[in-house]
Amino acid sequence: MRDPQNPSEADSCHYAFPLPISPVVDPNTLELIRIDILPTGLDEKVKPLAPWQAVGPNEYIPEAQVLRTDLKPLHVVQPQGASFTVENFSELGRLIRWQKWDFKVGFNQREGMVLYDVHYDNQPLFYRLSLSDMSIPYADPRHPFHRKAAFDLGDAGAGIMANNLQLGCDCLGSIYYISGVLSDSNGNPVSMPNVICVHEQDAGILWKHTNYRTNRAVVVRNRELVLQTILTVSNYEYVLSFIFNTAGDVVYEARATGILSTQPLDLELTHTPHPFGTVVHPGVLGGFHQHFFSLRIDPMIAGHSNTVLYDEAIPLPRDPVLNPHGVGYTIRHTPLTHSGGYDLNPATNRTFKIINPSVHNPVNSSPVGYKLLIPPMQGILADKESFHNRRAEFADRSIYVTRYVDGELYAGGVYTNQSRGGQGVRGWAERRDILAGGDPVVWVQFGINHVPRVEDFPVMPAETLRVMMRPVNFFERNPAIDVPPSRQEVNCSVGLNGKGNGKGEDDMAGRVGGLVLGGEEGRLSAACASHGGA
Amino acid sequence: MRDPQNPSEADSCHYAFPLPISPVVDPNTLELIRIDILPTGLDEKVKPLAPWQAVGPNEYIPEAQVLRTDLKPLHVVQPQGASFTVENFSELGRLIRWQKWDFKVGFNQREGMVLYDVHYDNQPLFYRLSLSDMSIPYADPRHPFHRKAAFDLGDAGAGIMANNLQLGCDCLGSIYYISGVLSDSNGNPVSMPNVICVHEQDAGILWKHTNYRTNRAVVVRNRELVLQTILTVSNYEYVLSFIFNTAGDVVYEARATGILSTQPLDLELTHTPHPFGTVVHPGVLGGFHQHFFSLRIDPMIAGHSNTVLYDEAIPLPRDPVLNPHGVGYTIRHTPLTHSGGYDLNPATNRTFKIINPSVHNPVNSSPVGYKLLIPPMQGILADKESFHNRRAEFADRSIYVTRYVDGELYAGGVYTNQSRGGQGVRGWAERRDILAGGDPVVWVQFGINHVPRVEDFPVMPAETLRVMMRPVNFFERNPAIDVPPSRQEVNCSVGLNGKGNGKGEDDMAGRVGGLVLGGEEGRLSAACASHGGA
Structure with a gap:
């Protein structure tokens, strides 16, 4: 059963409205054999069916939520394509x-x-x-x-x-x-x-x-x-x-x-x-x-x-x-x-x-x-x-x-x-x-x-x-010994501290969130410049 | 001991050249009390010191390796800055x-x-x-x-x-x-x-x-x-x-x-x-x-x-x-x-x-x-x-x-x-x-x-x-229910298949590594365009 208050929402979460019945169907003939009534208490006893008591929905679809607005985009960019x-x-x-x-x-x-x-x-x-x-x-x-x-x-x-x-x-x-x-x-x-x-x-x-x-x-x-x-x-x-x-x-x-x-x-x-x-x-x-x-x-x-x-x-x-x-x-x-x-x-x-x-x-x-x-x-x-x-x-x-x-x-x-x-x-x-x-x-x-x-x-x-x-003891040494070291020139990270040099003390200059990072390009190497606007 | 064949390399891995001696020093006076000789066999017995037998080095520094050349850059780009x-x-x-x-x-x-x-x-x-x-x-x-x-x-x-x-x-x-x-x-x-x-x-x-x-x-x-x-x-x-x-x-x-x-x-x-x-x-x-x-x-x-x-x-x-x-x-x-x-x-x-x-x-x-x-x-x-x-x-x-x-x-x-x-x-x-x-x-x-x-x-x-x-049972429901859904318009991923539409069948057109992805921009939304060159 979906939310009866919102009948047009086909993606209403029906798991919030389980019904106390379980139809038993013959899978060959698709014939209904019987309808079991489910126990809904603390023990095995089954009660007679009664009118549904209204409860509210519990939807997972985004339009039913007040969505967060403070999660900023995070992109994975591979400027030379994939390695595989x-x-x-x-x-x-x-x-x-x-x-x-x-x-x-x-x-x-x-x-x-x-x-x-x-x-x-x-x-x-x-x-x-x-x-x-x-x-x-x-x-x-x-x-x-x-x-x-x-x-x-x-x-x-x-x-x-x-x-x-x-x-x-x-x-x-x-x-x-x-x-x-x-x-x-x-x-x-x-x-x-x-x-x-x-x-x-x-x-x-x-x-x-x-x-x-x-x-x-x-x-x-x-x-x-x-x-x-x-x-x-x-x-x-x-x-x-x-x-x-x-x-x-x-x-x-x-x-x-x-x-x-x-x-x-x-x-x-x-x-x-x-x-x-x-x-x-x-x-x-x-x-x-x-x-x-x-x-x-x-x-x-x-x-x-x-x-x-x-x-x-x-x-x-x-x-x-x-x-x-x-x-x-x-x-x-x-x-x-x-x-x-x-x-x-x-x-x-x-x-x-x-x-x-x-x-x-x-x-x-x-x-x-x-x-x-x-x-x-x-x-x-x-x-x-x-x-x-x-x-x-x-x-x-x-x-x-x-x-x-x-x-x-x-x-x-x-x-x-x-x-x-x-x-x-x-x-x-x-x-x-x-x-x-x-x-x-x-x-x-x-x-x-x-x-x-x-x-x-x-x-x-x-x-x-x-x-x-x-x-x-399969390899003769660390098999990742030949992976190139991690370098800023290749990884193109962005420092959020102060002027963004990321190398000195943190500046304790208050909030850093929402910093406009456009001033960063000067520091970026040629390899990073292609998305320097980021 | 560092690699004796490469004496100028200050970052030679000395853990490949352990010596069979252990000096005991008084930490207050910095006086040498004695030098213990280490057991180097299978049991507790200690042998008399003997001349060092030459073994090769085992270096971790990158200039001692033939580094891989096929690991392409991977950047994490946050065009609006961080969320914190x-x-x-x-x-x-x-x-x-x-x-x-x-x-x-x-x-x-x-x-x-x-x-x-x-x-x-x-x-x-x-x-x-x-x-x-x-x-x-x-x-x-x-x-x-x-x-x-x-x-x-x-x-x-x-x-x-x-x-x-x-x-x-x-x-x-x-x-x-x-x-x-x-x-x-x-x-x-x-x-x-x-x-x-x-x-x-x-x-x-x-x-x-x-x-x-x-x-x-x-x-x-x-x-x-x-x-x-x-x-x-x-x-x-x-x-x-x-x-x-x-x-x-x-x-x-x-x-x-x-x-x-x-x-x-x-x-x-x-x-x-x-x-x-x-x-x-x-x-x-x-x-x-x-x-x-x-x-x-x-x-x-x-x-x-x-x-x-x-x-x-x-x-x-x-x-x-x-x-x-x-x-x-x-x-x-x-x-x-x-x-x-x-x-x-x-x-x-x-x-x-x-x-x-x-x-x-x-x-x-x-x-x-x-x-x-x-x-x-x-x-x-x-x-x-x-x-x-x-x-x-x-x-x-x-x-x-x-x-x-x-x-x-x-x-x-x-x-x-x-x-x-x-x-x-x-x-x-x-x-x-x-x-x-x-x-x-x-x-x-x-x-x-x-x-x-x-x-x-x-x-x-x-x-x-x-x-x-x-x-x-701390929260009243999934606390992440209000996180905005994952969408290509925000995430700006790149499809490697065929013309890069990523929506149809895979094209089985042979190798995809090293694809030039410059042709992708047409598909990118405005939010992604800032690093469309990637």
Whole structure:
């Protein structure tokens, strides 16, 4: 239901007006089977339907707000264009080259953006990188809410749900858009324009050192290449990105935004704590739920014969000779011998790595590798016998490792919609395949337990999660050592202090906001003069 | 020792040439007491000194590299200036206003940058925010390495070690610099120019929703205000920032960069695993060590009478009436009644919050609050009796909560350099002060166990850690709901596809890098035309 006081507004936020009914429809015949009435109190009891009690709207569209007027424009300007190139390597694939990286980009109905054949400086790193699955089980155990558990890839499709990205809205700077072609349920081609945007961004300082003897500072900024795709799955949005930098790191970032899937609540319970959600608007409950993402990493670290292990930092026992002061610790390596599920352990700084045991770093002979930096996750709370848990066959462990088998791409199995479990990564891991000398696949799970805040309504500020793949003894030194230092002559920043020289004391001359900066040009180098008016 | 083959280069990286001697000097008389010889093997044994065996240098300075030539300039241009203002409110303090935020900025010898009196929309949030202490204990238990444990605030001083920041090097865009005045050890004033830089940055998408019924998308970008200071403490650099956004979040970010504190190793052990470090260069060991940061949060969430609690997500037992399908869970609140040390627990999604129990959210009557999002940390590995552990009186728990007492500002105590423990936050917490109705202080510890990589030499890509303070039922809705949507007319991005219209299919016309974008102006709005040449 939209705001009845504003019937012409098609974008009225209907999540502020949830109705206490849930139609049950046969998906084959589209026949209405029955209408369930929702529980709207604190327990499982269902009340007879009653006339709707008027509450006000809660709109997110800008014309319903008094917008701020003090946020001044910020432009990203690349006067010589972008640093990346895009080439076709097949009808639907793109080959991207940027800062020693090269990789291929695909786009399909289920996974959306997929990367293939990722190299740095011509050295193989990853055969395939993809979001493999998602599951969003809800906390409310009452009929029919107990069924709420979306699989946004297997049920809906990350590709077919991808947004048509708009220039200047979804990212800044010089942007290349990749379009896709999918098929509809009848097999007809569906054009999917601008489903991936490719751009560079500055990410602050990558490395700096000041030699205190000479007072000379060297600063290198972190430039990143971002491939971003955005899904809308009914109420929720996911902003999903692969981010590369100049130091050999790859980040997979997920931002969860959009609108809470709300449910109706008796109006008189608005100010009462609720066991299964947060009241975000009068008579509107935002139910507790968990988000689980499964990132599939098919590695080829210096080749396909990779080993997965974890390192832990272990204190040494006191020893009168070796550890007389009780401060010593060392690193213990535990290779994974068989496929299985594994957990993080912050107490031991457990860090998973993918190494190539037969390729050794020239500096110190360590096997070359990449480590995985993974945020901690509360595993699925639905119990082991529940369908939520059996179907979300990845939501219980931070790491699954399997031996590569053709067709094993989706952590929740091929048909999540009809799944009763037993067809996904948990089952594959339970084969206890021997991993030594094999071709492992690493499944990284991460997520949040979303306990809604009033601030998450009527649209939620993004919750951001990041998984990083970072080289460990793969290169012979800092791979970003050859990035040119950060210099004003190239970066063309503007000093706001006093006369804008930015080099002396701050002038304490009062307000600086709104300074007219036109007087700056004299200071700008030739490289900056082209936008000296800025 | 610097590179003997290049004696005129004063910035040769001496960390590639560690010598096996350690002079012991009386700090009062500056008299040499003795010279310790360092163990350079795998155990504690010390060999007689021998002639130095030549190894090559490992320089970080740009003139020693073949620099990349394919990283094109990226400018941040703010044609109407910055969105913040800076006013003086005392001789050395600044009052900053930006996007409904206001707060005061101070700078002192020990803590460097300190924030006071932080408000959002005139509502009080934080009385004082400061980095309170740091400790960096090393893993090597052998004499004299067992002593390595730096307190970069208490021993050195985050203020007095602060860099003089350079326009266009340490940040991009329109930048205001704050300078400070400290005193030297004789009490004479020392001018500290440009120790804090203030600038805005774009941080991607803050919120987005596409109404799939109307296909209308609303996108709001995340603008951030950054206050950054950078310390050089001998070998290491710390880039420390407070970051504010338009959704009421405050982030404290620490980036650790600079150079490993190296130690010498027998050249013939270069290719042998070492129990206490990673070989990063022939004959050079980067020792394992832990970094601990302690962030002091003195809150005033809607006033000074605050309570600290944690929430946990707890599965419900199966119950034929309330939880028949085993999917239910709820949130349990645990208020902290007494001062003490507390840990995270990802398995229960334990989330610490600071609330004001007497101020209720108008929407749902929950007490208003802020939650703390803290990265997991391995506690100090040096044992409880060790001096490392006793002196770093904060490095064992993610959270300490004390009741406010005048003068309790530094987690490791006032005099870390001479400390033998018992004067810092662990001791204050052990008073078991009653917290109810009091004025709590929250000490958040975070850090990394740094197991060096070859990639961390000769200068390390930053390791980044972030602590977030985020409103929970503090505001009546998304506080960023009134941020103007992201529009090309304001953002002035540039499409790289085909003719640059960026709206149609990608053209698959081959390489796009190096496109001359001069033809873009026709498409730019008046707001963008001022840098249309870009």
